[in-house]
Amino acid sequence: MNARILSFQSKKNPAVVTILDENAIPAQFKEPITNWKIDKAAIKEAIKSGSVVPGTELVNGTRLSVK
Numbered sequence: 001m002n003a004r005i006l007s008f009q010s011k012k013n014p015a016v017v018t019i020l021d022e023n024a025i026p027a028q029f030k031e032p033i034t035n036w037k038i039d040k041a042a043i044k045e046a047i048k049s050g051s052v053v054p055g056t057e058l059v060n061g062t063r064l065s066v067k
Helices: 040-048
Strands: none
Touching: none
């Protein structure tokens, strides 16, 4: 029988900034962003009904079901 010995170490992570109040942060540290929400359900229905939606494809995947 082969036995493996594992070793574990605890290491410190680099410092990260936690935002407590976005409204209190000065404007010099903010940059505007524009977000788009893609309606995947609408795209799926459009493709299923025969429409071509540029930049998309409808893919049937597989999954493992364990009961």
